[in-house]
Amino acid sequence: MIKIGDVRIKGKTVLAPMCAVSTLPYRILCKRHGAALVFSEMIDADVEQYGKYRFKKEFNTAEIERPVVAQIFGSNPKKIAESAEVMADMNADIVDINMGCPSIKLSRNNAGAILLKDQKLIADIISSAASTTSVPVTAKIRLGIDSSKDTVKIAKIIERAGASAITVHGRTMRAKYAGKADWDMIRKVKDAVGIPVIGNGDVFCAQDAKDMLDQTGCDLVMIGRGAIGNPFIFKQCEEYIKSGKIIPDPVAKEKYDAYRTLCDLMDIYKLIKPQLKDYKVNACWFTKGVSGGREARHEIGTCKTKEEVDAVFSRLCE
Secondary structure, three states: OEEEEOEEOOOOEEEOOOOOOOOHHHHHHHHHOOOOOOEEEEOOHHHHHHHHHHHHHHOOOOOHHOOEEEEEEEOHHHHHHHHHHHHHHHOOOOEEEOOOOOOOOHHHHHOOOHHHHHHHHHHHHHHHHHHHHHEEEEEEEOOOOOOOOOHHHHHHHHHHOOOOEEEEEEOOOOOOOOOOOOOOHHHHHHHHHHEEEEEEEOOOOOHHHHHHHHHHHHOOEOOHHHOOOOOHHHHHHHHHHHHHHOOOOHHHHHHHHHHHHHHHHHOOOOOOOHHHHHHHHHHHHOOOOOHHHHHHHHHOOOOOOOOHHHHHHOOOOO
């Protein structure tokens, strides 16, 4: 069992923070399918501009999904520390600082992966949040802006500043999601720091998760794109890591049932009423890999109600 600060993590797999994916309903669904830890979508740390209401709209949690990580982004150490404590007050078990998103929009605001160019600011952000926040503070980074020459140095800075864990995505900011993730650099970070390391990048199946653990020595495996519309990957990975048993990929009926469960969760855990597009997007994600899925996705795009979306998906199970 891994501990991040005083938070116990029972398992090896982690749902990555992904915009429009890592919502409360989807986090709960992934938890039910075996995820050991889940991250929220990234949340703007500018408290003065948005206030606590905006935080509540973007981050709400439920006991069933805990432990949960609230991920925040920004570049002002004081504001990040303030927003981290707000997240703790809202029952986040861990607060993560985003230093890995390659988005141009974030870069223009000196947030996300662009922070990797300023090692002093990185230290100030982590130390400010860790010294004032009542829950463990972590950071998610990439290898660098366009090279990995300072990755280990930055990881050590983050550790010394008071972080309780670090997530390393094995690509640079410039690479975005192109090419192959550099797992060797994840191992170098693991060898260099004493805090838990979460490996991230190119985990799309149970074998990938096991290989990452074996090759990098990381403590936990974060799954991003491989988990979109595929909460089943967590149980598959956890079982294979534990016993070597291969759980077959889900059939159409299993995917449909999971989609229906997600829809129910969307209706239960809502601060803002789900829109038709939310049902359409999720249905399209879940139909990937299903026979007839491509045609169904085209039809889903023309649906006028969530009931029509459901009917299209359900026909794939016949």
